[in-house]
Amino acid sequence: MSQKLKVVTIGGGSSYTPELLEGFLKRYHELPVSELWLVDVEDGQEKLDIIHALCQRMVEKAGVPMKVFKTLDRRQALQGADFVTTQLRVGQLDAREKDERIPLSHGYLGQETNGAAGLFKGLRTIPVIFDIIKDVQEICPDAWxxxxxxxxxxxxxxxxxxxxxxxxxxxxxxxxxMKMFITDVLKLTEKDELSIDLFGLNHMVFLRDVLVNGQSRFAELLDGVASGKLTANSVKNIFDLPFSEGLIRSLNLLPCSYLLYYFKQKEMLAIEMGEYYKGGARAQVVKKVEKQLFELYKDPDLNVKPKELELRGGAYYSDAACEVINAIYNDKQTEHYVNIPHHGHIDNIPADWAVEMTAILGRDGAKPHARITHFDEKVLGLIYTIKGFEVAASQAAISGEFNDVLLALNLSPLIHSDRDAEILARELILAHEKWLPNFASTIEKLKQ
Known part of the structure; x- marks a missing residue:
């Protein structure tokens, strides 16, 4: 690694960026970022300007020799980059609103990472990520x-x-x-060493063990969550709607909150349909929060990350992102929970799958944790189903073919009718025409 440590953030105009910067400032003594480049697209120029000004005030207040740049020229920003972080939203929140409202108008869950909405977010995003990777391979091939x-x-x-x-x-x-939840409910202190066995797919992970100072406290945690005796103060969105005691005890695993979409489909759909009939969708809530945040960010006297940012669902992600960068840069060999290919490390799933699990991170990247070599058989069926959906989705993003979109939709356990899959595919492809250049010929046929 060079003496100069350069980080490029693509989607730099995001309301989350101040939190990312706060993470870098907090760790400056061991992660001396000398240049932070914020990159965005033309539509995001105004937000980028506001974020850049706030970041400069934050750096000034912290008194560290870090320079913050802003640009719409991604290739210029990538010159000499050591780390590139991506936090973009193709089509911004208007696209998210369509993702949510169109499925709900047909009685289907509209959620940002699963079902029809998750599929279409993926179809818009994957080609853009591929473009970024092409640039990285050409301009800064050693960057992570x-x-x-x-x-x-x-x-x-x-x-x-x-x-x-x-x-x-x-x-x-x-x-x-989940880690904050555990720290909170088990009343752990900074001195306690917490290690978690976590496995599954993104937004579909399960906890199967929790070690505090080398001793398992999973039984106590599971019992507390199942019986409802343990409740957390620190994390607002972990168990919004509690899983039933029977489910938790029969699984003998702790599912993450996103598994509500599979284990409580009926209830989640009822809640979302209720919001939809009142004219609401999560995207509109987020838009409101964003608007308030950017009003705060504009204040020339503000030079810290405002508390209000924690209202966004992605709060605390910067800790994860900064810690991952820190672990690689300083070859820390520490425990993290990331999405990576497991290369056959897990013995009962295909070797070429990318999974989310506990991993050890250092200079060479992430290695699956030695303790986890097997995914629990009880939830393997669900994991296979969702992975089939993800694989089909990534194929559709590349091909731009209508039938590939249909396949992905029909494989999702949140879609219950092949006929509805066709209606959803057609409406969503046409609604997102601007952001689906790969689908040009498909769109032409749909319009005939």
Whole structure:
């Protein structure tokens, strides 16, 4: 690694960027970032300007010799980069609103990383990530790409299945939230050493063991969550709707909150349909929060990350992203929870799958944790189903073929009718025409 440490953040105008910078400032003594480049697209220029100004005030307040740059020229930014972080949203929140509202208008869950909405976010995102990777391979081939762009599992799968780029790690804030939940409910202190056995796919992970100072406290945690005795103060969005005691005890695993979409489909759909009939969707809530955040960010006297940022669902992701960069840069050999190919390390799933699991990170990237060599058989069926959906989705993103989209939709357990799959495919492809250049000939046929 060079003495100069250069990080490039693509999607730099995101409301999350101040949190990422806060993470770098907090770790400056061991992760001396000398240049942070914020890259965005023309549509994001205004947000980029606001974020850049705030970041400069934050750096000034911290008194560290870090320079923050902003640009719309990605290739210029990538010159000499050591790490590239991706946190982009193709089509911005308007596209997310269509992802949510169109499936709901047909009585289907519209959620950012699974079902029809997750598929279409992937179809828009994967080609853009591939373009970024092409630039990285050409301009800064030794850089690591740390991806926080959703759907992180689908994106990681596509990168390892359809490109030859190996320095790519998918990061998510759900495991960070789970770790904070555990720290909170088990009343752990900074002195306690916490290690977690976590496995599955992105937004579909299960905890199967929790070690505190080398001793398992999983039984106590599971019992507390199942019986409802343990509740957390620190993390707002982990168990919004509690899983039933019977489910938790019969699985003998702790599922992440996103598994509500599979284990409580009926309830989740009812909640979302209720919001939809009132004219709402999650994207509109996020738009409101974003608007308030950017109003705060504009304040020339603001020079720290405002508390309000934690209202966004992705809060705390920067800790995950900064820690991953820190572990690689300083060859830390520490425990993290990331999306990576397992290369046959897990003995009961195909060797070429990308999974989300506990891993050890150092100079050479992420290696699956030695303790986890087997995925629990009880949830293997669900994992296979979702991975089939992810593989089909990454193929559709590349081909731009209508039938490939249909296959992915029909493989999703959240879609219950092949006829509806055709209706959803048609409506969503046409709604997102601007952001699906790969689908030009398909769109032409659909319009005939």
């Amino acid at each position: 790409v740390i991806n926080f762009t959703n759907p992180a599992g689908m994106v990681t799968e596509a990168v390892y299945r359809h490109t030859n780029f190996k320095r790519f790690i998918g990061v998510c804030n759900i495991p960070v939230g």
